[in-house]
Amino acid sequence: MFIETETTPNPSSLKFLPQRAVMGQGTREFASPEAAEASPLAQAIFDTGEVTNVFFGSDFVTVTAAPGVSWSDLKPIVLSVLLDHFVSEAPLFAPGTAGGISVPAEDDIMVEESAEDADIIAQINELLETRVRPAVAGDGGDIQYRGYKEGVVYLQMQGACAGCPSSSATLKHGIEGLLKHYVPEVVEVREA
Structure with missing residues (x-):
């Protein structure tokens, strides 16, 4: 499996493209480790201790690095987490959590x-x-x-x-x- 990366206009964020669907529809943002508990993948990315935001799009994952964190150090770690997740075909959301589309209530x-x-x-x-x-x-x-x-x-x-x-x-x-x-x-x- 090959995961491409793209820079974004935000120098703190990097876009990861796993060449497969991430969200079936909609988007989901995790702005804290507590919010990430709904998703094993988001939780694993937050567990690096160097991330402030994880965002799931239709076919991409955007990760925002904490202030002062170098992407040259963080990128291989995030790639490893993403590869492990997608190769194992683990679910995106934990059972019983309110996973899925980010729609305003x-x-x-x-x-x-x-x-x-x-x-x-x-x-x-x-x-x-x-x-x-x-x-x-x-x-x-x-x-x-x-x-x-x-x-x-x-x-x-x-x-x-x-x-x-x-x-x-x-x-x-x-x-x-x-x-x-x-x-x-x-x-x-x-x-x-």
Whole structure:
């Protein structure tokens, strides 16, 4: 088995491509060792002690190194963990855990949304799904919708995109421009 790696715009994150599906659908982020307990693979990566975030995409795993950790030291360790996992065909999630898709729950929506905004919200989500998420996944991350109110769209960056030096520019110049162009009611995009 061969696992490719790709750099991401976030110098702390590296994207690992195992040449097979990681998540059947959706994404999943683990921002702490406690959250990683749901996945033996994420837990093993956190067990290196040199990782601050693990993100599962459709066909990739993005790992964020702790501050001061060198990728030249960490990369072979993560590759070994990934190889062991995928060669053994171990399950991605521990039995009985809430594994699977990262979908915001109702209480994850940041703002009280109005029923009159349903069409606008549907347009926003369609654009995020078809135009934004594929591009962000190419950089080793994902973006989650967190709400819309009075022309402001609230989004959360995940994976390599969370904490990336260029994430603010991506939100303001890329995503905000796209949403404003196609959905005139949108006046601003803010990070949640």
